[in-house]
Amino acid sequence: MKILLAGLLAFYSSLADAGDLFIRDAYIPPLPPVGKVYAAYMIISNKSERARTLVGVRAAAFTMAHVHESKIIDGVASMQSVKALEVPAGKSIAMMPGRIHVMLIKPTVDIAAHDTVILELMFADGEVVSVNAELGKIN
Protein backbone atom coordinates (compact mmCIF):
# COMPACT_ATOMS: atom_id res chain seq x y z
CA MET A 1 0.00 0.00 0.00
CA LYS A 2 2.84 2.32 0.90
CA ILE A 3 4.50 1.62 -2.46
CA LEU A 4 1.25 2.36 -4.27
CA LEU A 5 0.86 5.65 -2.42
CA ALA A 6 4.47 6.60 -3.15
CA GLY A 7 3.92 5.77 -6.83
CA LEU A 8 0.80 7.88 -7.00
CA LEU A 9 2.58 10.71 -5.24
CA ALA A 10 5.46 10.60 -7.74
CA PHE A 11 3.01 10.57 -10.65
CA TYR A 12 1.08 13.56 -9.40
CA SER A 13 4.17 15.54 -8.43
CA SER A 14 5.50 15.25 -12.00
CA LEU A 15 2.36 16.99 -13.20
CA ALA A 16 2.61 19.60 -10.44
CA ASP A 17 -1.10 20.09 -10.03
CA ALA A 18 -1.55 22.76 -7.39
CA GLY A 19 -5.18 23.70 -7.52
CA ASP A 20 -5.55 26.19 -10.34
CA LEU A 21 -1.93 26.13 -11.43
CA PHE A 22 -0.72 23.31 -13.67
CA ILE A 23 2.93 22.99 -14.54
CA ARG A 24 3.96 20.46 -17.17
CA ASP A 25 6.75 19.45 -19.54
CA ALA A 26 9.45 20.70 -17.17
CA TYR A 27 12.92 19.78 -18.44
CA ILE A 28 16.55 20.79 -18.34
CA PRO A 29 18.45 20.22 -21.61
CA PRO A 30 21.71 18.27 -21.43
CA LEU A 31 24.96 20.11 -20.86
CA PRO A 32 28.57 18.90 -20.99
CA PRO A 33 30.04 17.93 -17.61
CA VAL A 34 32.11 21.14 -17.71
CA GLY A 35 28.91 23.18 -17.96
CA LYS A 36 27.91 24.90 -14.75
CA VAL A 37 24.95 27.03 -15.82
CA TYR A 38 21.77 25.28 -16.86
CA ALA A 39 18.36 26.37 -18.08
CA ALA A 40 15.00 24.86 -17.18
CA TYR A 41 11.88 25.14 -19.32
CA MET A 42 8.23 24.34 -18.62
CA ILE A 43 4.66 25.30 -19.36
CA ILE A 44 2.70 27.07 -16.62
CA SER A 45 -1.08 27.03 -17.01
CA ASN A 46 -3.41 29.13 -14.92
CA LYS A 47 -6.90 27.62 -14.86
CA SER A 48 -8.26 30.16 -12.40
CA GLU A 49 -10.20 33.34 -13.10
CA ARG A 50 -7.50 35.65 -11.75
CA ALA A 51 -3.99 36.36 -12.97
CA ARG A 52 -1.16 34.65 -11.09
CA THR A 53 2.37 35.98 -10.92
CA LEU A 54 5.56 33.95 -10.66
CA VAL A 55 7.99 35.94 -8.52
CA GLY A 56 10.84 33.48 -7.99
CA VAL A 57 12.17 29.95 -8.19
CA ARG A 58 14.05 27.87 -5.62
CA ALA A 59 16.18 24.88 -6.55
CA ALA A 60 17.98 23.07 -3.72
CA ALA A 61 20.27 21.31 -6.20
CA PHE A 62 21.73 24.62 -7.42
CA THR A 63 23.45 27.62 -5.87
CA MET A 64 21.06 30.00 -7.58
CA ALA A 65 17.88 29.99 -9.61
CA HIS A 66 16.55 33.00 -11.49
CA VAL A 67 13.81 33.57 -14.02
CA HIS A 68 15.38 35.18 -17.07
CA GLU A 69 14.35 36.21 -20.52
CA SER A 70 16.77 35.96 -23.44
CA LYS A 71 16.44 38.69 -25.99
CA ILE A 72 18.15 39.37 -29.26
CA ILE A 73 18.24 43.10 -29.87
CA ASP A 74 20.04 44.39 -32.96
CA GLY A 75 21.70 41.01 -33.35
CA VAL A 76 23.06 40.92 -29.79
CA ALA A 77 21.93 38.19 -27.38
CA SER A 78 21.41 39.25 -23.79
CA MET A 79 19.44 38.19 -20.74
CA GLN A 80 17.12 40.18 -18.54
CA SER A 81 15.95 39.25 -15.09
CA VAL A 82 12.21 38.65 -14.88
CA LYS A 83 11.07 39.77 -11.42
CA ALA A 84 7.40 39.07 -12.05
CA LEU A 85 6.04 36.75 -14.70
CA GLU A 86 2.28 37.14 -14.99
CA VAL A 87 0.24 34.17 -16.13
CA PRO A 88 -3.13 35.66 -17.14
CA ALA A 89 -6.37 34.03 -16.03
CA GLY A 90 -7.17 30.99 -18.14
CA LYS A 91 -3.89 31.25 -20.07
CA SER A 92 -0.57 29.42 -20.27
CA ILE A 93 2.98 30.72 -20.42
CA ALA A 94 5.54 28.52 -22.16
CA MET A 95 9.16 28.87 -21.18
CA MET A 96 11.28 27.84 -24.16
CA PRO A 97 14.83 28.05 -25.53
CA GLY A 98 15.74 31.54 -26.65
CA ARG A 99 12.92 33.05 -24.60
CA ILE A 100 11.91 32.86 -20.93
CA HIS A 101 13.78 30.27 -18.86
CA VAL A 102 14.88 29.47 -15.32
CA MET A 103 18.64 29.95 -15.10
CA LEU A 104 20.21 27.43 -12.71
CA ILE A 105 23.77 28.17 -11.58
CA LYS A 106 26.37 25.78 -10.17
CA PRO A 107 24.93 22.46 -9.01
CA THR A 108 25.41 21.90 -5.27
CA VAL A 109 25.23 18.13 -5.72
CA ASP A 110 26.45 15.75 -8.42
CA ILE A 111 23.78 15.66 -11.06
CA ALA A 112 23.64 13.40 -14.07
CA ALA A 113 21.44 12.79 -17.07
CA HIS A 114 17.93 11.60 -16.25
CA ASP A 115 18.17 12.87 -12.68
CA THR A 116 15.12 14.71 -11.51
CA VAL A 117 15.61 18.21 -10.19
CA ILE A 118 12.95 19.66 -7.92
CA LEU A 119 12.07 23.26 -8.71
CA GLU A 120 9.88 25.28 -6.35
CA LEU A 121 7.94 28.01 -8.11
CA MET A 122 6.99 30.88 -5.85
CA PHE A 123 3.92 32.93 -6.70
CA ALA A 124 3.04 36.47 -5.54
CA ASP A 125 0.14 35.26 -3.38
CA GLY A 126 2.51 33.08 -1.34
CA GLU A 127 1.70 29.81 -3.03
CA VAL A 128 4.67 27.56 -3.77
CA VAL A 129 4.33 24.89 -6.44
CA SER A 130 6.92 22.11 -6.76
CA VAL A 131 7.70 20.55 -10.10
CA ASN A 132 10.10 17.79 -11.15
CA ALA A 133 12.31 18.71 -14.10
CA GLU A 134 14.16 15.93 -15.87
CA LEU A 135 17.80 16.68 -16.58
CA GLY A 136 19.17 15.83 -19.98
CA LYS A 137 15.87 15.82 -21.82
CA ILE A 138 15.54 17.46 -25.21
CA ASN A 139 12.12 18.74 -26.16
Next chain:
Amino acid sequence: MKSITKQVVRSVVAITFYLLTSPLNAQVQGVELDKPELIPSFTLSDKEGTTFTDHDLKNQWTLLMFGFNSCPDVCPFTLGNLEAAVAETAVRVHPDSVPKVVYISVDPGRDRDVVSDYAKFFHPDFLGVTGEQEQIDVLIKATDSFYRFMPADDNGYYEVQHSSSVSVVGPDGMLRAKLQPPFDPGKTAEFLARQQIKFRRKSIQ
Protein backbone atom coordinates in the same frame (compact mmCIF):
# COMPACT_ATOMS: atom_id res chain seq x y z
CA MET B 1 -17.14 44.12 -63.51
CA LYS B 2 -15.85 40.75 -64.51
CA SER B 3 -12.66 42.26 -65.85
CA ILE B 4 -12.07 44.09 -62.51
CA THR B 5 -12.49 40.80 -60.65
CA LYS B 6 -10.04 39.16 -63.05
CA GLN B 7 -7.54 41.95 -62.50
CA VAL B 8 -7.84 41.62 -58.70
CA VAL B 9 -7.35 37.86 -58.93
CA ARG B 10 -4.33 38.35 -61.19
CA SER B 11 -2.84 40.88 -58.75
CA VAL B 12 -3.36 38.59 -55.77
CA VAL B 13 -1.76 35.70 -57.66
CA ALA B 14 1.16 37.89 -58.70
CA ILE B 15 1.75 39.20 -55.17
CA THR B 16 1.49 35.69 -53.69
CA PHE B 17 3.94 34.38 -56.29
CA TYR B 18 6.37 37.23 -55.51
CA LEU B 19 6.17 36.61 -51.76
CA LEU B 20 6.77 32.90 -52.21
CA THR B 21 9.68 33.25 -54.59
CA SER B 22 11.41 36.46 -53.47
CA PRO B 23 15.05 36.07 -52.38
CA LEU B 24 14.19 37.73 -49.06
CA ASN B 25 11.80 34.92 -48.20
CA ALA B 26 14.20 32.24 -49.39
CA GLN B 27 17.11 33.54 -47.33
CA VAL B 28 15.55 34.25 -43.96
CA GLN B 29 18.13 32.02 -42.22
CA GLY B 30 21.10 33.90 -43.59
CA VAL B 31 22.36 37.10 -45.15
CA GLU B 32 24.96 37.03 -47.92
CA LEU B 33 27.56 39.80 -47.84
CA ASP B 34 27.51 42.08 -50.88
CA LYS B 35 31.29 41.94 -50.86
CA PRO B 36 33.18 39.09 -49.14
CA GLU B 37 35.71 40.24 -46.54
CA LEU B 38 39.11 38.62 -45.92
CA ILE B 39 39.56 37.37 -42.35
CA PRO B 40 42.89 38.79 -41.13
CA SER B 41 45.60 36.90 -39.21
CA PHE B 42 44.62 35.64 -35.76
CA THR B 43 45.66 32.87 -33.36
CA LEU B 44 43.34 31.12 -30.91
CA SER B 45 43.81 27.77 -29.20
CA ASP B 46 42.08 24.93 -27.38
CA LYS B 47 42.96 23.65 -23.92
CA GLU B 48 45.69 21.35 -25.23
CA GLY B 49 47.35 24.35 -26.83
CA THR B 50 46.42 23.29 -30.36
CA THR B 51 46.16 26.48 -32.33
CA PHE B 52 43.35 27.61 -34.59
CA THR B 53 44.45 30.35 -36.97
CA ASP B 54 43.38 32.06 -40.18
CA HIS B 55 45.30 29.34 -42.08
CA ASP B 56 42.83 26.76 -40.74
CA LEU B 57 40.03 28.60 -42.52
CA LYS B 58 41.46 27.66 -45.91
CA ASN B 59 40.17 24.79 -48.04
CA GLN B 60 37.07 24.19 -45.97
CA TRP B 61 33.80 25.88 -45.09
CA THR B 62 33.76 27.21 -41.53
CA LEU B 63 30.98 28.43 -39.27
CA LEU B 64 32.25 30.75 -36.53
CA MET B 65 30.07 31.19 -33.46
CA PHE B 66 30.80 33.45 -30.50
CA GLY B 67 29.53 32.64 -27.02
CA PHE B 68 30.51 31.78 -23.46
CA ASN B 69 30.14 28.55 -21.49
CA SER B 70 28.15 30.15 -18.64
CA CYS B 71 25.41 31.07 -21.11
CA PRO B 72 22.43 28.95 -20.02
CA ASP B 73 20.01 29.42 -22.87
CA VAL B 74 21.09 30.94 -26.19
CA CYS B 75 24.53 29.26 -26.58
CA PRO B 76 23.52 25.62 -25.92
CA PHE B 77 20.41 26.19 -28.05
CA THR B 78 22.49 27.60 -30.92
CA LEU B 79 25.10 24.82 -30.71
CA GLY B 80 22.33 22.21 -30.71
CA ASN B 81 20.70 23.85 -33.71
CA LEU B 82 24.03 24.10 -35.55
CA GLU B 83 24.60 20.40 -34.99
CA ALA B 84 21.24 19.69 -36.64
CA ALA B 85 21.89 22.25 -39.41
CA VAL B 86 25.30 20.75 -40.25
CA ALA B 87 23.79 17.25 -40.33
CA GLU B 88 21.18 18.56 -42.80
CA THR B 89 23.90 20.27 -44.85
CA ALA B 90 25.84 17.00 -45.01
CA VAL B 91 22.90 15.46 -46.86
CA ARG B 92 23.10 18.18 -49.52
CA VAL B 93 26.82 18.76 -50.10
CA HIS B 94 30.01 16.82 -50.84
CA PRO B 95 31.60 15.35 -47.68
CA ASP B 96 34.61 17.66 -48.14
CA SER B 97 32.28 20.67 -48.04
CA VAL B 98 30.50 19.91 -44.77
CA PRO B 99 31.16 23.06 -42.70
CA LYS B 100 33.43 22.92 -39.67
CA VAL B 101 31.78 24.50 -36.62
CA VAL B 102 34.13 26.56 -34.45
CA TYR B 103 32.80 27.81 -31.13
CA ILE B 104 34.81 30.76 -29.84
CA SER B 105 34.42 31.64 -26.18
CA VAL B 106 34.77 35.38 -25.65
CA ASP B 107 35.21 34.65 -21.92
CA PRO B 108 38.71 33.09 -21.69
CA GLY B 109 38.93 33.89 -17.96
CA ARG B 110 36.29 31.28 -17.12
CA ASP B 111 36.45 29.04 -20.17
CA ARG B 112 40.09 28.56 -21.18
CA ASP B 113 40.37 25.01 -19.78
CA VAL B 114 36.91 23.79 -20.70
CA VAL B 115 36.01 25.41 -24.01
CA SER B 116 37.03 22.35 -26.09
CA ASP B 117 35.04 19.87 -23.99
CA TYR B 118 32.05 22.17 -24.04
CA ALA B 119 31.93 22.36 -27.86
CA LYS B 120 32.63 18.64 -28.39
CA PHE B 121 29.64 17.75 -26.25
CA PHE B 122 27.35 19.08 -28.98
CA HIS B 123 29.24 17.21 -31.73
CA PRO B 124 32.60 15.42 -31.62
CA ASP B 125 33.76 17.38 -34.69
CA PHE B 126 32.97 20.79 -33.19
CA LEU B 127 36.07 22.77 -32.27
CA GLY B 128 36.02 24.96 -29.16
CA VAL B 129 38.72 27.62 -28.83
CA THR B 130 39.49 30.85 -27.03
CA GLY B 131 42.58 32.98 -26.56
CA GLU B 132 43.98 36.35 -25.69
CA GLN B 133 41.27 38.99 -25.66
CA GLU B 134 43.03 40.98 -28.38
CA GLN B 135 43.09 37.93 -30.66
CA ILE B 136 39.39 37.34 -30.04
CA ASP B 137 38.83 40.99 -30.85
CA VAL B 138 40.51 40.56 -34.25
CA LEU B 139 37.82 38.05 -35.21
CA ILE B 140 35.06 40.07 -33.59
CA LYS B 141 36.01 43.10 -35.67
CA ALA B 142 36.54 41.09 -38.87
CA THR B 143 33.07 39.56 -38.61
CA ASP B 144 31.40 42.81 -37.50
CA SER B 145 30.43 41.09 -34.25
CA PHE B 146 30.14 42.30 -30.67
CA TYR B 147 30.47 41.23 -27.04
CA ARG B 148 30.34 43.01 -23.70
CA PHE B 149 31.01 41.81 -20.15
CA MET B 150 28.20 42.71 -17.76
CA PRO B 151 28.78 43.51 -14.06
CA ALA B 152 28.97 40.49 -11.72
CA ASP B 153 26.11 39.83 -9.31
CA ASP B 154 26.48 39.12 -5.56
CA ASN B 155 27.48 35.52 -6.33
CA GLY B 156 30.13 36.52 -8.82
CA TYR B 157 28.14 35.43 -11.86
CA TYR B 158 28.45 37.71 -14.85
CA GLU B 159 26.76 37.59 -18.20
CA VAL B 160 28.49 38.30 -21.48
CA GLN B 161 26.27 39.88 -24.10
CA HIS B 162 27.33 38.74 -27.55
CA SER B 163 26.33 38.64 -31.20
CA SER B 164 23.83 35.93 -31.94
CA SER B 165 24.69 35.48 -35.62
CA VAL B 166 27.08 32.85 -36.98
CA SER B 167 29.72 33.83 -39.55
CA VAL B 168 30.12 31.75 -42.71
CA VAL B 169 33.70 31.65 -44.02
CA GLY B 170 34.44 30.16 -47.43
CA PRO B 171 37.41 27.95 -48.40
CA ASP B 172 39.21 31.12 -49.57
CA GLY B 173 39.26 32.44 -45.99
CA MET B 174 36.72 35.15 -46.82
CA LEU B 175 33.70 36.00 -44.70
CA ARG B 176 30.86 35.39 -47.13
CA ALA B 177 27.61 35.37 -45.13
CA LYS B 178 25.98 35.51 -41.71
CA LEU B 179 23.51 32.97 -40.38
CA GLN B 180 20.70 34.31 -38.23
CA PRO B 181 18.76 32.67 -35.39
CA PRO B 182 16.79 30.49 -35.01
CA PHE B 183 19.04 28.40 -37.32
CA ASP B 184 16.24 26.20 -38.60
CA PRO B 185 18.18 23.10 -39.72
CA GLY B 186 16.52 22.66 -43.13
CA LYS B 187 16.50 26.33 -44.12
CA THR B 188 20.03 26.90 -42.82
CA ALA B 189 21.26 23.85 -44.78
CA GLU B 190 19.54 25.15 -47.93
CA PHE B 191 21.19 28.54 -47.46
CA LEU B 192 24.64 26.99 -46.93
CA ALA B 193 24.26 24.66 -49.93
CA ARG B 194 23.29 27.64 -52.11
CA GLN B 195 26.30 29.59 -50.86
CA GLN B 196 28.55 26.72 -51.88
CA ILE B 197 27.02 26.46 -55.36
CA LYS B 198 27.48 30.23 -55.87
CA PHE B 199 31.06 30.03 -54.66
CA ARG B 200 31.90 27.16 -57.05
CA ARG B 201 30.29 28.95 -60.00
CA LYS B 202 32.28 32.12 -59.29
CA SER B 203 35.48 30.10 -58.83
CA ILE B 204 35.30 28.53 -62.28
CA GLN B 205 34.42 31.75 -64.09
